Ligand SMILES: Cc1cc2nc3c(=O)[nH]c(=O)nc-3n(C[C@H](O)[C@H](O)[C@H](O)COP(=O)(O)OP(=O)(O)OC[C@H]3O[C@@H](n4cnc5c(N)ncnc54)[C@H](O)[C@@H]3O)c2cc1C
């Protein structure tokens with residue numbers, strides 16, 4: 019329920035609705051958009067960044083939150099960890115989201131024995147939360163070539179072309195794999211895959227499963243994993259360090275058993291990191307749409323092992339995260355509401371940006387409004403602007419929101435907010451890690467036998483990931499990493515050591531860096547900031 | 550902020566406790582020192598990890614919900630539910646020609662359902678009993694249509710006196726139906742084009758362009 023003191027603010031939205039309906043807000047010119055981004059987009063806020071002092075990416079720019087983890091000693095007591103392997107396997111997959119599960123399935127299909135270890139329950143991931151859909155060039159008027167152009171353009175031409183090429187060429191093929199595995203996508207009357215057009219696409223390319231695309235894919239893949247004899251799943255056992263052999267090649271990981279509260283070692287011939295993004299590091303204090311386990315662990319442990327990172331100073335802030343009610347702060351409100359005509363409205367009842375501008379531009383515009391006093395302040399001091407949902411209900415018909423966005427509608431009805439009658443207070447939410455650990459077309463990093471797939475990987479999306487390309491990416495590169503990792507199954511993994519960690523720590527010491535952090539973070543520190 | 554916060558008293562995991570209002574059950578547990586990890590995932594009401602059972606003040610009937618979405622209120626008596634075991638059948642979809650015909654062998658318990666509706670406690674508002682009835686009657690399209698929102702929390706299975714796990718039965722039907730459906734013609738066509746290397750030359754050319762050239766090319770394509 020909105021508290022009484024917000025009713026006046028809501029009234030402004032209602033009163034201005036008719037007038038706004040007539041208005042058109044022009045798109046910004048390329049120059050104006052660039053100016054807006056430079057001034058208000060968090061990626062450009064210089065004080066939030068610093069250059070790394072140690073490691074492969076010395077001199078590269080990243081956020082303080084990430085630098086603090088990379089430039090720290092882990093609080094682990096390494097002397098207490100038993101390095102003799104409790105398990106020996108061919109392929110060790112870390113992370114039980116879409117990328118990890120796909121990698122495990124493909125590695126197994128090549129005859130490899132696989133251990134898949136994950137932090138929470140299998141499937142608890144950002145993948146399950148993906149609503150909108152996945153890009154794949156299946157439409158008659160589309161082609162992988164167009165998809166290539168759109169992806170490069172979205173990424174501001176810094177994405178690696180060989181990776182983007184792999185992404186778009188494999189697209190239709192992984193859709194076939196998903197269909198064969200028992201995932202179905204929305205269809206048109208002729209049985210074609212139904213494609214929708216979204217921001218940054220020159221033709222319709224988004225395929226989806228109602229409003230629960232990720233969930234319905236993940237349910238099926240998780241079910242499939244359970245039916246494969248050579249995949250052993252280990253839940254509630256996050257990875258806290260990688261291990262290497264005498265040549266510095268990756269050969270396993272140290273996992274932490276959350277139940278037993280003890281560490282153990284898994285040795286493998288190849289390791290695939292698929293631990294997802296880093297939203298829960300709450301970069302620059304932003305709320306996040308990410309799941310509880312998205313703490314960027316892969317960046318930390320791979321960096322210590324000598325893997326090169328790319329683009330870890332670029333993040334996607336989704337323009338519309340919930341700002342009220344308090345317990346839903348950060349939860350994603352899908353783009354679709356804006357696509358079908360939902361206005362962004364400031365405290366004065368005005369629109370201030372064309373709602374169909376790219377995510378980064380919309381986010382920057384909202385931040386500008388809030389910083390210049392045109393935001394609405396909640397009781398706890400949070401500031402946001404309105405997403406005029408009743409307008410959508412009005413133009414699309416009674417009961418539309420409930421039918422089209424059932425889960426959002428339900429979550430709010432539970433706390434007595436009816437979005438068909440009252441607008442929703444929103445603010446940008448930290449959504450996606452555009453960069454990550456650099457990979458090649460096979461998914462291999464600069465460290466031998468260490469592969470990465472999914473949101474943890476870097477190089478594909480440049481400085482801005484297009485909507486729907488993340489889901490595609492996890493299947494394309496999950497598959498590629500799984501296949502390539504399985505070719506290592508006849509290798510000798512060698513002795514398990516932590517030499518790379520000690521070497522990295524020596525470098526930190528020589529720079530007189532002495533900070534100790536819980537790194538990897540594993541779980542965000544929960545602060546009940548409502549007290 | 551502290552002073553104008555209303556405090557409430559609830560019964561949490563069997564213990565009476567004073568808390569500020571506005572917290573979810575999960576937040577209340579964290580706030581009172583419970584190290585909840587098993588029951589947490591998305592914190593967005595999408596993953597089904599956090600099921601809770603509760604009795605509202607003056608309420609007569611125990612209700613169920615999601616701990617990351619249920620906001621605690623004065624007089625609430627609430628616990629987190631442990632993981633509930635349910636049988637997942639083993640089957641290989643690959644080797645089945647018409648998988649739906651195998652439903653009676655794969656989940657025979659489905660046919661013991663007598664429509665008691667005890668399973669209708671879905672936090673996603675799914676009419677689970679209706680879905681099970683449709684499944685029993687072999688109306689598979691109707692059954693799947695209504696379970697796209699299922700987050701596999703397993704609450705329904707925990708209530709079924711016949712030991713049916715509706716979430717797994719429904720998932721089998723969903724997968725089997727997907728497999729039996731017509732292969733999409735537009736995808737088929739694109740795959741054939743890819744097989745005959747139709748896009749190789751163009752993609753190779755684009756990938757080899759210098760930056761400015763690629764940018765100009767993409768700009769133009771977008772306009773066209
Ligand atoms: C709310 C939301 C909506 C989205 N909507 C879309 C969309 O519509 N379209 C789209 O393309 N993309 C979307 N995305 C982005 C997309 O869902 C993700 O980028 C993608 O699913 C990431 O997949 P992943 O497998 O790499 O990581 P995840 O799915 O996050 O999986 C990572 C897994 O690793 C585990 N893990 C973490 N740390 C460790 C560790 N140390 N050891 C072991 N395991 C660990 C996690 O618990 C998790 O299971 C959305 C994201 C969010 C959050």
Ligand code: FES
Nearest residue numbers: 590591592597617
């Ligand atoms: S934590 Fe995912 S549904 Fe509650």
